[in-house]
Amino acid sequence: MMVRRFGLSGSAVDSRFLVAFLVLVLVLVLEGVASCIALGWSGDADGFTRLGLRDRVDEVRKRLLQLPDISKIDVLGARDGRVHVGFPTERPAALGIGRAALAAAPRARGAAP
Incomplete structure (x- = not known):
């Protein structure tokens, strides 16, 4: 009597449909992960x-x-909703506008600090 041992390569050859299905599932999962990463926040x-x-x-x-x-x-x-405003300080300083005036401008229009 011959005893057959289990092996992945032999099983893959014997059940090609199952291997094709698992490869398809793996591809779909990887595409889904890639889509989620590409979507970002x-x-x-x-x-x-x-x-x-x-x-x-x-x-x-x-x-x-x-x-x-x-x-x-x-x-x-x-x-x-929040808006963060950032700007370089060199240009306003060259125009004679101080940081306090820059910070007060959005508040004068009703923005919260």
């Missing part, structure tokens, strides 16, 4: 930026509030 899977997503949520919220049985909708997880 600028948007979600549907192509919305954070600001675009917030605008869309506000639009849907307004439409839902027009329905007769809905009186209140709370949006959970929403963040307030």
